[in-house]
Amino acid sequence: MTTDILGYAGKRVVVMGCFxxxxxxxxxxxxxxxxxxxxxDIRPSPVEGLASFTAVDLKDPASIAAGVASxxxxxxxxxxxxxxxxxFPGEDVVxxxxxxxxxxxxxxxxRVRSGGxxxxxxxxxxxxxxxxxxLLKEFMANPDIASGRAWYQANAERAGDPYxxxxxxxxxxxxxxAPALMERGIRINCTMPSPIDTPMxxxxxxxxxxxxxxxxxxxxxxxxxxAEQALPLVLLNSDAASFISGVCLPVDxxxxxxxxxxxxxxxxxxxxxxxxx
Numbered sequence: 001m002t003t004d005i006l007g008y009a010g011k012r013v014v015v016m017g018c019f020x021x022x023x024x025x026x027x028x029x030x031x032x033x034x035x036x037x038x039x040x041d042i043r044p045s046p047v048e049g050l051a052s053f054t055a056v057d058l059k060d061p062a063s064i065a066a067g068v069a070s071x072x073x074x075x076x077x078x079x080x081x082x083x084x085x086x087x088f089p090g091e092d093v094v095x096x097x098x099x100x101x102x103x104x105x106x107x108x109x110x111r112v113r114s115g116g117x118x119x120x121x122x123x124x125x126x127x128x129x130x131x132x133x134x135l136l137k138e139f140m141a142n143p144d145i146a147s148g149r150a151w152y153q154a155n156a157e158r159a160g161d162p163y164x165x166x167x168x169x170x171x172x173x174x175x176x177x178a179p180a181l182m183e184r185g186i187r188i189n190c191t192m193p194s195p196i197d198t199p200m201x202x203x204x205x206x207x208x209x210x211x212x213x214x215x216x217x218x219x220x221x222x223x224x225x226x227a228e229q230a231l232p233l234v235l236l237n238s239d240a241a242s243f244i245s246g247v248c249l250p251v252d253x254x255x256x257x258x259x260x261x262x263x264x265x266x267x268x269x270x271x272x273x274x275x276x277x
Contacts, residue, residue: 012075025230083123
């Protein structure tokens with residue numbers, strides 16, 4: 001029996017979003033596990049040992065196509081970790097967090113080997129996706145970046161918070177895609193993190209405020225680290241998860257589960273955080 005249960009040694013993987021935070025941590029882990037890691041981001045990555053680094057702007061279809069062509073060849077796993085908070089323009093948020101990542105992934109899928117996998121970072125902010133399926137499917141019916149951005153600009157008020165919309169779309173896309181991809185032997189999953197102690201947390205603090213962030217961190221009593229979010233991504237794309245697909249996995253120290261069964265109440269938690277504040 002092999003002791004390499006993750007099976008990354010010699011695998012060819014692509015990490016989109018490895019400049020900092022969770023993507024950087026995932027790329028470092030994959031290098032250490034012996035994978036051939038091709039990193040991508042709009043800014044240069046500090047990760048040592050990458051097989052290549054390619055600058056890609058997920059808002060630009062031409063940049064996406066050029067990035068895929070530059071790396072080339074077949075791959076065993078895609079890690080989609082790029083994301084923008086609501087401090088950026090709404091149309092850019094929905095593009096980087098969903099429309100661009102979808103185009104990036106779909107450009108790679110013909111090159112993903114059988115037995116390969118795709119994982120995307122979503123968010124607990126998208127956990128209400130099942131209640132908004134009609135609107136989400138209307139948004140997702142736009143086949144490319146340009147039409148998706150135009151839809152958002154025309155429907156921004158109805159669509160609501162762009163970060164939430166984009167993460168709900170990631171969850172929906174993951175589960176819609178899973179059955180057809182499994183016919184090709186390819187798995188697709190996503191994670192839904194609670195707030196992460198990275199520089200982006202300050203952007204979320206500007207939008208949501210300390211009380212809301214504190215409520216989302218209450219289950220563990222602290223925010224998660226980038227490594228605590230990166231390792232589940234590594235697991236989901238590994239050989240150890242060979243029968244897992246179509247999963248939107250909360251990585252939140254039990255928060256989503258507590259909310260689902262009613263032992264936690266988010267509004268009460270926010271009120272308590274404000275009172276303690």
